[in-house]
Amino acid sequence: MIRIPKTMSTQHPDNVQQPFFTNSNILEGEDEIKEAFYVFSHLGCKEQLWDFEGKEVDNYVVKKLLNKYDNFFAKKKLGKDFFITLRLPNPDVEKNEVKILAETLESIPRSFDIAKVFYEDSDDDIAPIFEVAQPMTTNSISLKRIKAYYNKIVINKENSFLVDNDIKIREWIGEFNPKNINVIPLFEDMDGILNSSSITKEYLNDSMNKYIEYQRVWLARSDPALNYGSLSAVLMNKIALQRFAKLENDISIPIYPIFGSGSAPFRGNLRPDNVKMIVKAYPSVQTHTIQSAFKYDNPQNHVVDAVNEIEETVRKQPTPVSDEEATIALVKKISSEYQKQISLLSSIVNDFSVHIPVRRKRKLHIGLFGYSRSSNGIKLPRAITFVASMYSMGLPPEILGLNVLDRKDFDIIKDVVLYLDDSMADSLKYLNIDNLKYFPQEIQNVVLKSIKLFNYVPDENHNKITSVIMDDYSKRKLQPLHDNILLAASARGFLG
16 A cells, blocks of 8 residues: 655755755756655655656656665665656647657656666565656646556557567567556646646546546645735635545545645745644645755754654645635636736846746746736746745735735635735735835835735845845846845745
């Protein structure tokens, strides 16, 4: 019986400090092999996301881990004690990456063979990799295609003949294993998140999943916040988690949600010092993502304690959403206002964002704001770069869109969103009111109105740094920006 991990280390580049095992400012290649070993052996994370979406990645991770850290993995088995999960490109969206999907699926049997040789004395053949995640899932057919491609193309080719009256492929180069993989849908936009349980149900109804023991699902936190506002992201994910609990009960198949929180309040507010708060806020989540700022911008002993706390948490029923229809209406209300305000800020954000330090080698992410045609001409950087830009300018993006809320709205919110005041306080302390003069008048007005809804106690140290940043930026004194952006990020404990 597979133990579903409670913590998934990811490769999100939201960190200020780089880990001790790299000499570079940009993590890539062999550093990510070291990172996988580090999170398993030192931090206690049970799962490492191996991200083929939007970045260059090493396709020989299993071989390199087993060869380089053989003493550790001789005692702790990949696929049983620790897990590597692949995030694939989505062929429906990422047209330039479609062949990487095929190459990645083809690599799974090769990793199986490597592990079989390494664990030669083992009585059971354990697949070191048997789960893959598809980003930007909006329908069930895309999930079925991945599973069918693996079953029919990758595995079933072993029964084919290359030459008439000759041996089968499996007699020539051996069997292809594992015979089956699990496909994890990652839901990132509003329609996908709100329809995630229906899409998952359609996928599970396929005959290929007749004997499935469980299903993992992944709800994004960063991109929904970027696209619709942070509070909207929270509300729609609460609805999705409730619907997954109902689906689990209806079909009698365990559904294990993954929740993709980062350290920035806008991206989830999951830090070692507030693990208890986030776990209580999302009681039905099985797996929490441990992103780079969590791992590298905090003392190692604090990280280890926090990971252990999450790993020991017992999953419970989700926070109830009593009126889903009213909550969805509220999501759309906030989102509409947030997007109007983003349209006023996009120019300065895009101009400022080129100064944000790069922490990993990544390509352009395709999302709602990834292409101009998707959002009435609005284009923004990736979520982490966007957040880093906004905080560095002294304007936490959590506050955007909230000026439309009234007392009735807060009656809905307080029943659904736990610790909203705490999260907003964590965010608003990085609001520099003196810097509002650099933004459009409408933005100044809505921010000053919205902060009256929450407890605003500014971080004076962060304010001083962001004042210098925006003074330099406005005067086009660009050389000091890099160092001062990192200085402000260090004060926060995350880049973006």
